[in-house]
Amino acid sequence: MTARPPVSGSLRNRLVLTLIGGAAVLTVLLFFTVRNYATQIAQQGQDNILGASAAAILDSASIRDGQIDVDIPYSAFSMLATPSDDCVFYAIYQDDVFLSGYKALVPERGASDRGGVYKTATFEGMEVRLVTVSRTLIGAEQRRQLHVVLAQTQDALSETLDQISRNAALLGVGFFSLAVLLSVWATSTTIGPLKRLADSVTRRGPQDLSPFAKPVPSEMVPLVSSLNSLMGRLDQSLGQSEDFIAEAAHRVRTPLATVRSYAEATLQRVDREENRNAVRSMIRAIDESSRAASQLLDHAMITFRADHLDRQTIDLGELVGELVTRLTPLAEMKDLELNLRAEKGVVCSGDPILIQNAVRNLIDNALKYSPSESSVDIVIAAEPRPHVCISDQGPGFPPDEVGKLAARFARGRNAEGTIGSGLGLTIAEDVATAHGGELTLSNLAGGGACVTLSF
Amino acid sequence: MRNFVLLILALLPLTGLAQPWEDQRVFNPSGTEGPVRILSSTDTTIFAPVLDQFLSRNPTVVIEYLVTGTADIDRRFRADPRAFDVVISSAMDLQLKLANDGLAWQLRNVSHPDWAQWRQSLFAFTSEPATIVINRQAFAGHPIPKSRQDLIQALRARPETFQGRVGTYDVRQSGLGYLFATQDARASETYWRLMEVMGSLDMRLYCCSGDMIDDLADGTIAVAYNVLGSYAEARVEDKDTIEIILPSDFPTTMMRTALVSANAPQPDLATSFVRHLITHRPQAGEDDFMLPALTPHDNGHDRAVIPLEPALLTFLDALKRRKFLAEWEDAVIQP
Numbered sequence: 001m002t003a004r005p006p007v008s009g010s011l012r013n014r015l016v017l018t019l020i021g022g023a024a025v026l027t028v029l030l031f032f033t034v035r036n037y038a039t040q041i042a043q044q045g046q047d048n049i050l051g052a053s054a055a056a057i058l059d060s061a062s063i064r065d066g067q068i069d070v071d072i073p074y075s076a077f078s079m080l081a082t083p084s085d086d087c088v089f090y091a092i093y094q095d096d097v098f099l100s101g102y103k104a105l106v107p108e109r110g111a112s113d114r115g116g117v118y119k120t121a122t123f124e125g126m127e128v129r130l131v132t133v134s135r136t137l138i139g140a141e142q143r144r145q146l147h148v149v150l151a152q153t154q155d156a157l158s159e160t161l162d163q164i165s166r167n168a169a170l171l172g173v174g175f176f177s178l179a180v181l182l183s184v185w186a187t188s189t190t191i192g193p194l195k196r197l198a199d200s201v202t203r204r205g206p207q208d209l210s211p212f213a214k215p216v217p218s219e220m221v222p223l224v225s226s227l228n229s230l231m232g233r234l235d236q237s238l239g240q241s242e243d244f245i246a247e248a249a250h251r252v253r254t255p256l257a258t259v260r261s262y263a264e265a266t267l268q269r270v271d272r273e274e275n276r277n278a279v280r281s282m283i284r285a286i287d288e289s290s291r292a293a294s295q296l297l298d299h300a301m302i303t304f305r306a307d308h309l310d311r312q313t314i315d316l317g318e319l320v321g322e323l324v325t326r327l328t329p330l331a332e333m334k335d336l337e338l339n340l341r342a343e344k345g346v347v348c349s350g351d352p353i354l355i356q357n358a359v360r361n362l363i364d365n366a367l368k369y370s371p372s373e374s375s376v377d378i379v380i381a382a383e384p385r386p387h388v389c390i391s392d393q394g395p396g397f398p399p400d401e402v403g404k405l406a407a408r409f410a411r412g413r414n415a416e417g418t419i420g421s422g423l424g425l426t427i428a429e430d431v432a433t434a435h436g437g438e439l440t441l442s443n444l445a446g447g448g449a450c451v452t453l454s455f
Numbered sequence: 456m457r458n459f460v461l462l463i464l465a466l467l468p469l470t471g472l473a474q475p476w477e478d479q480r481v482f483n484p485s486g487t488e489g490p491v492r493i494l495s496s497t498d499t500t501i502f503a504p505v506l507d508q509f510l511s512r513n514p515t516v517v518i519e520y521l522v523t524g525t526a527d528i529d530r531r532f533r534a535d536p537r538a539f540d541v542v543i544s545s546a547m548d549l550q551l552k553l554a555n556d557g558l559a560w561q562l563r564n565v566s567h568p569d570w571a572q573w574r575q576s577l578f579a580f581t582s583e584p585a586t587i588v589i590n591r592q593a594f595a596g597h598p599i600p601k602s603r604q605d606l607i608q609a610l611r612a613r614p615e616t617f618q619g620r621v622g623t624y625d626v627r628q629s630g631l632g633y634l635f636a637t638q639d640a641r642a643s644e645t646y647w648r649l650m651e652v653m654g655s656l657d658m659r660l661y662c663c664s665g666d667m668i669d670d671l672a673d674g675t676i677a678v679a680y681n682v683l684g685s686y687a688e689a690r691v692e693d694k695d696t697i698e699i700i701l702p703s704d705f706p707t708t709m710m711r712t713a714l715v716s717a718n719a720p721q722p723d724l725a726t727s728f729v730r731h732l733i734t735h736r737p738q739a740g741e742d743d744f745m746l747p748a749l750t751p752h753d754n755g756h757d758r759a760v761i762p763l764e765p766a767l768l769t770f771l772d773a774l775k776r777r778k779f780l781a782e783w784e785d786a787v788i789q790p
């Protein structure tokens with residue numbers, strides 16, 4: 001019906017993608033934060049045990065008879081047992097002299113009585129966590145610095161870390177899926193009011209230009225209020241133009257009617273033949289103008305209504321029947337007979353005012369262009385589409401002009417001497433087109449015009 | 456000439472300088488695979504059924520079974536880890552240190568209870584309590600001691616009977632003896648008092664369990680302390696001459712362990728042998744293998760075994776060992 005406006009992206013997609021992208025970034029961040037934190041804690045745990053064990057060894061040292069004596073407590077290594085059976089290495093140095101343990105293990109510089117030095121290193125091809133602690137021993141006449149280096153492989157730690165990583169990954173996946181669900185849900189609830197507004201605009205009848213009253217989210221208030229003000233203005237200007245058309249018709253026809261009645265009266269009083277002829281021409285011109293005015297206004301009205309088609313379900317038979325009843329007196333004046341043959345219950349959807357106007361123009365033509373004492377047949381049928389067919393017994397359309405007669409202001413050769421504006425068929429065709437149907441002109445084999453208006 | 460010198464040098468460790476083996480046997484010499492060189496502290500006769508069973512399933516494999524003392528095993532293996540495929544020893548601490556030092560191969564996919572293996576590289580396959588073994592004759596007419604405390608009293612009561620007739624490991628030479636001694640000392644002060652009493656009786660010290668059990672069987676000694684009961688039972692033919700006592704005060708139970716050398720020349724055969732060893736359950740009627748199998752550890756009623764954990768390294772520390780041996784000598788060797 002209306003052209004699709006150019007599309008640039010989709011709010012829903014943009015929102016969903018932004019939210020999911022955000023969730024993905026957050027998930028990755030969460031994963032690494034949790035893992036880092038847990039790694040630190042786990043490493044801290046191992047360091048604490050290593051430190052305690054090294055301190056226990058250091059504590060067992062004493063100077064006896066001027067000799068350093070280190071009596072490693074059983075618990076020192078016992079506390080280093082791990083589920084992964086990590087290897088343990090140690091070395092004891094007095095000043096810089098190796099006393100016992102693993103000679104390849106060298107103490108780190110910087111350990112003092114106040115604290116140990118921790119380090120991750122490789123020992124014998126294995127990654128180990130290493131602590132160096134030291135203590136000053138004061139003997140009878142000397143002070144000795146004792147260093148204990150203690151190292152442990154990190155199998156249990158890395159197993160713990162693997163587990164933590166797995167759990168963190170699970171947590172991340174859970175968080176992410178939840179976030180995806182949430183963002184889809186959030187998006188559809190956010191987009192919802194917009195979609196509902198669009199639906200309610202689409203659902204409205206063509207005449208419904210009332211403002212939207214349902215509450216909308218505050219962000220949509222500017223849109224809805226400008227929509228409302230647009231519709232208000234539209235409603236106003238539509239009303240104005242309808243009024244204007246009616247007003248114009250009235251303003252033109254009333255003075256013309258007055259002029260005509262004066263002319264008629266004058267005709268009664270004038271005796272001279274040439275004067276009478278002049279007045280007759282005047283009356284004729286007035287009729288032409290009056291006809292043209294009313295057809296123009298009808299045409300304008302039809303153009304206007306066709307833009308805002310007010311579809312209703314119509315019983316064609318009833319509608320046309322009513323019209324025929326109204327036109328019968330006019331036909332009798334010309335000694336013409338109107339025969340209506342309508343199938344029962346031929347229904348179509350359309351604007352009754354427009355359809356009536358079209359059919360009236362067609363019957364009008366039949367009355368106008370066929371000789372008196374003939375009959376006009378009006379047939380209504382449902383197959384193949386609902387249609388009204390009007391045929392007369394007149395001369396029919398001039399065959400060479402048939403194609404052009406529906407054009408605006410087009411009149412046929414046979415219309416000379418008949419009052420008309422050339423808009424009747426135009427109106428009928430416009431109405432047919434507005435309803436998605438068509439108007440067909442043809443001549444009957446036995447003479448006479450046949451016009452079919454189908455929907 | 457130079458080649459000749461090199462050859463001599465290469466052969467030296469195999470011949471001249473090396474001590475002779477306690478026992479050295481080749482099983483299935485006609486086989487085509489191997490040989491798998493097993494360094495073990497367990498007597499060949501006791502271990503042969505396991506080897507035979509393995510060979511009956513793997514008939515192409517040649518096994519060279521080399522027996523020596525626990526301390527010697529450690530020395531020899533450390534000196535040349537490439538020369539041996541499997542190390543089996545009762546000295547849990549020395550074995551654990553081998554594994555700790557990266558000399559043992561980590562076996563994948565071996566399902567063995569956690570408490571009976573360490574680092575997937577050291578696998579326990581027996582649990583054997585240290586016992587007091589006595590010669591019944593020496594206790595004829597006297598109550599049989601049930602605990603270390605009882606033994607101290609019995610020894611004190613009849614010093615003339617036991618003078619020179621008590622024995623235990625020389626912990627300076629025997630790895631297993633040192634393990635038992637240190638674990639005993641850790642458990643209770645009683646150990647030191649027993650050592651003092653035994654020392655005062657001019658105790659005999661043995662490098663290896665075999666000699667000690669033989670002396671006990673023929674009556675040379677009346678009491679052997681910290682001997683593996685199962686081992687004694689397996690070795691002594693006339694079971695009535697001896698009695699094996701599980702001391703009721705506190706248990707010291709050792710697990711015999713096996714490992715595959717990280718530098719094994721036959722790693723695949725060695726691995727399948729160790730797998731066989733730890734999954735081997737004596738079939739009904741097949742009680743040839745006389746070492747007691749592992750007992751379910753987790754029910755609290757069983758005698759606790761020495762746990763396989765890094766704490767075993769403690770008494771292997773040079774300073775600690777020096778100190779312990781000094782104390783031990785003080786107690787045992789009396790002027």
Ligand SMILES: Nc1ncnc2c1ncn2[C@@H]1O[C@H](COP(=O)(O)OP(=O)(O)OP(=O)(O)O)[C@@H](O)[C@H]1O
Pocket residue numbers: 291295365366367368369370392394395396397398405406410411412413414415419420421422423424425426449
């Ligand atoms: N029933 C008919 N028989 C013969 N000719 C017809 C018939 N109906 C229409 N025509 C021809 O078609 C022309 C166009 O008809 P149309 O109804 O559009 O104009 P009109 O009748 O001349 O003027 P008006 O606007 O007043 O109806 C007519 O001038 C006439 O020549």
Ligand SMILES: [Mg+2]
Pocket residue numbers: 361364365420422423424425
């Ligand atoms: Mg007409």
